[in-house]
Amino acid sequence: MKKLSEKFRLGLAIIMTKLTVFMLRLAGRGGTSLPGKIALKICPDIFNKLSDRFRIIMITGTNGKTTTSRIVAGMLEKAGLQYVSNKSGANLASGIATTLISSLSLTGKPIARTALLETDEAAFRTLAPKLKPEIIIVTNFFRDQLDRYGELYTTLNSVREGIQGSPESRLILNADDSLCASLGQNTSNPVIYFGLGDKVYPEDYLIANADAAFCINCKSRYEYLSSSFGHLGHFKCPNCGYERPAAQIECTQVLEYDNLSSTIEIQIPDGKIAVKLALPGLYNIYNALAGTAVGHILELKEDDLTYVLEGFECGFGRMETLLVSGRELKMILVKNPTGFNQVLKYLLTQNDKCVLAFSINDKLADGTDISWLWDVDFEILSFMQNKVRRFFVSGTRAEDMAVRLKYAGIPSDSIFIKHDDTELLDSMIEASNEGETIYLLPTYTAMLEIRKNLKKRYNLKEFWE
Amino acid sequence: MYELNICHLYPDLLNLYGDRGNIIALQRRCQWRDIEVNVENISIGDTFKYEDYDIIFIGGGQDYEQTIIQDDLMNGKRQAIVEAVEDGKVFLGICGGFQLLGKYYKTNNGKEIECLGALNVWTHAGDTRLIGDIVFEVDFLKSHGKNYCIVGFENHAGKTYLGEGVKPLGKVIKGFGNNGEDGFEGAVYKNTFCTYSHGSLLPKNPVLADHLIMLALLNKYPDFQGLTPLDDQLENLAHESLIKRFTE
Numbered sequence: 001m002k003k004l005s006e007k008f009r010l011g012l013a014i015i016m017t018k019l020t021v022f023m024l025r026l027a028g029r030g031g032t033s034l035p036g037k038i039a040l041k042i043c044p045d046i047f048n049k050l051s052d053r054f055r056i057i058m059i060t061g062t063n064g065k066t067t068t069s070r071i072v073a074g075m076l077e078k079a080g081l082q083y084v085s086n087k088s089g090a091n092l093a094s095g096i097a098t099t100l101i102s103s104l105s106l107t108g109k110p111i112a113r114t115a116l117l118e119t120d121e122a123a124f125r126t127l128a129p130k131l132k133p134e135i136i137i138v139t140n141f142f143r144d145q146l147d148r149y150g151e152l153y154t155t156l157n158s159v160r161e162g163i164q165g166s167p168e169s170r171l172i173l174n175a176d177d178s179l180c181a182s183l184g185q186n187t188s189n190p191v192i193y194f195g196l197g198d199k200v201y202p203e204d205y206l207i208a209n210a211d212a213a214f215c216i217n218c219k220s221r222y223e224y225l226s227s228s229f230g231h232l233g234h235f236k237c238p239n240c241g242y243e244r245p246a247a248q249i250e251c252t253q254v255l256e257y258d259n260l261s262s263t264i265e266i267q268i269p270d271g272k273i274a275v276k277l278a279l280p281g282l283y284n285i286y287n288a289l290a291g292t293a294v295g296h297i298l299e300l301k302e303d304d305l306t307y308v309l310e311g312f313e314c315g316f317g318r319m320e321t322l323l324v325s326g327r328e329l330k331m332i333l334v335k336n337p338t339g340f341n342q343v344l345k346y347l348l349t350q351n352d353k354c355v356l357a358f359s360i361n362d363k364l365a366d367g368t369d370i371s372w373l374w375d376v377d378f379e380i381l382s383f384m385q386n387k388v389r390r391f392f393v394s395g396t397r398a399e400d401m402a403v404r405l406k407y408a409g410i411p412s413d414s415i416f417i418k419h420d421d422t423e424l425l426d427s428m429i430e431a432s433n434e435g436e437t438i439y440l441l442p443t444y445t446a447m448l449e450i451r452k453n454l455k456k457r458y459n460l461k462e463f464w465e
Numbered sequence: 466m467y468e469l470n471i472c473h474l475y476p477d478l479l480n481l482y483g484d485r486g487n488i489i490a491l492q493r494r495c496q497w498r499d500i501e502v503n504v505e506n507i508s509i510g511d512t513f514k515y516e517d518y519d520i521i522f523i524g525g526g527q528d529y530e531q532t533i534i535q536d537d538l539m540n541g542k543r544q545a546i547v548e549a550v551e552d553g554k555v556f557l558g559i560c561g562g563f564q565l566l567g568k569y570y571k572t573n574n575g576k577e578i579e580c581l582g583a584l585n586v587w588t589h590a591g592d593t594r595l596i597g598d599i600v601f602e603v604d605f606l607k608s609h610g611k612n613y614c615i616v617g618f619e620n621h622a623g624k625t626y627l628g629e630g631v632k633p634l635g636k637v638i639k640g641f642g643n644n645g646e647d648g649f650e651g652a653v654y655k656n657t658f659c660t661y662s663h664g665s666l667l668p669k670n671p672v673l674a675d676h677l678i679m680l681a682l683l684n685k686y687p688d689f690q691g692l693t694p695l696d697d698q699l700e701n702l703a704h705e706s707l708i709k710r711f712t713e
């Protein structure tokens with residue numbers, strides 16, 4: 001009897017979820033979390049029930065989840081695997097439930113066998129043991145939205161607990177991140193590490209505001225042979241000997257590096273490939289390496305790996321280019337100091353006159369504490385001040401951002417506050433000439449709002465598609 | 466020409482929540498007035514001679530990082546810090562820095578971790594984190610009969626209580642404050658100011674920033690006449706829009 005009602009509950013959850021998704025779409029809304037919430041209410045152990053119907057790949061870590069996930073998706077496609085994945089930042093339990101159920105038929109049969117799940121670090125703790133993923137990718141640990149998770153080490157520990165509950169999963173870990181790499185210590189899980197080779201990065205980078213300068217085992221200060229950015233690099237603890245593990249997937253050379261792309265050489269266990277990544281920034285090299293690790297597990301040939309990596313372009317919100325009134329609008333999501341600093345460094349490669357806007361919200365999905373703006377090195381903007389026609393700030397924290405720019409050395413009279421998105425876009429267009437670039441750097445919810453506005457104005461695609 | 470020396474204690478370890486924004490604010494607001502300003506970072510293993518500085522800042526860290534500095538702080542710099550406070554140096558302690566300046570931190574399992582004891586305050590671990598925007602009214606910043614409120618963001622698990630001789634920094638209008646119980650926020654003792662409010666505190670509460678700068682200048686130059694006003698339009702806009710948003 002119990003068995004029957006259990007089955008019934010799962011069935012009901014599937015039907016209700018599908019119905020809710022359908023209704024939300026009908027109402028013109030991109031429903032990603034509500035349907036899953038309903039499913040979890042009806043059938044709380046739905047993840048346990050669904051786990052053996054899918055081959056699951058989970059991606060977690062503070063930065064680069066979405067880009068990595070999209071590269072992995074490319075690998076899956078190349079391997080000829082049908083997959084489902086969660087999109088638009090629906091990376092909590094409810095969003096993941098929606099994703100999995102949406103790919104089931106009404107009788108509960110999966111339409112695609114593989115599930116690629118970008119997972120919030122805090123949610124990962126309880127989700128991973130239930131979903132029993134075949135592969136777990138952890139990108140890195142940078143300070144992010146502390147008001148939600150308390151502390152960076154809490155985030156690390158919740159991922160660690162999730163992994164401890166998944167002893168069978170194969171781990172793909174960032175070797176250059178002492179926090180992330182520590183997840184591979186004292187564990188029976190098979191591990192593949194990825195990282196940058198020693199002294200590969202073309203720039204000298206000072207570890208200024210490192211998130212983890214001290215040994216996670218014994219609290220001595222790490223020594224670095226070389227470093228790439230943030231606390232990432234070839235670390236070694238002089239006291240207990242914990243050091244950057246050898247990487248099976250390693251970027252051994254950066255052949256070319258500019259504001260739009262980088263050409264790199266990647267060492268894989270059985271060969272070497274040279275690829276031109278159509279992605280700016282050093283952080284994207286790490287994302288590409290994590291994706292390559294999955295391609296390697298899927299036994300893709302060198303040509304196929306290259307094909308996927310070279311064909312990949314920036315996705316949803318991370319960096320999006322569109323033509324508006326003869327200007328090139330580039331929208332780049334910002335959410336924490338490390339990512340933001342990388343975006344600013346990318347902006348420094350801009351050669352022509354441009355307009356620059358920051359849209360900072362403090363809603364729950366952005367992190368309600370915006371103090372991290374003071375950990376971003378806006379001071380480097382002074383190097384490109386003569387190229388920026390105007391600085392705009394908007395969002396619920398527009399004024400905070402204006403003050404931040406002022407204290408970074410930007411003259412007050414070139415900072416303009418715009419609270420209305422329409423007005424912001426109009427002013428940006430007005431302040432620039434045709435053919436120029438306008439940069440818009442929003443936090444997550446600010447990006448959704450601006451997209452909505454752009455969508456209406458320029459007839460863009462629905463973002464949840 | 467006036468000159469101020471600022472010391473940032475453990476900037477590589479106690480640097481949560483944009484703490485360095487407070488240093489940037491002090492620095493800029495001096496520079497804009499042609500006051501020469503030097504910032505020195507003092508961390509583990511460095512000698513700390515408080516006499517060399519006019520303003521000392523200590524911020525908050527994660528639990529893990531606070532355990533790293535424990536030995537250096539308690540056995541290396543403790544005496545100098547206590548003397549600096551007693552001597553009337555301008556001292557700003559935020560969040561974890563606030564707790565460290567107190568007598569002890571009592572953990573959930575009853576263990577008392579000894580702190581610097583520069584201030585007669587103590588902290589008990591709480592069950593939930595006190596997180597959110599905070600607004601509090603500060604009496605000594607009152608001007609022209611107008612109340613001055615400070616706005617920031619708090620995020621702390623510890624509940625701090627004030628003992629004899631220490632006054633609260635302000636009265637909570639919105640948020641939790643020191644312990645979520647007595648309606649007070651922060652602590653003042655001589656020229657030492659402590660608060661849970663980060664976010665960053667000084668850039669958008671310029672009146673407090675200037676108050677600290679002025680006290681430091683008066684300490685060093687007894688004939689100091691007063692600060693020249695700055696164009697604080699953006700700062701005031703940020704300050705007032707937030708106060709309005711959180712209190713109305």
Ligand SMILES: [Zn+2]
Pocket residue numbers: 215216217218219220237238239240241242
């Ligand atoms: Zn060690």
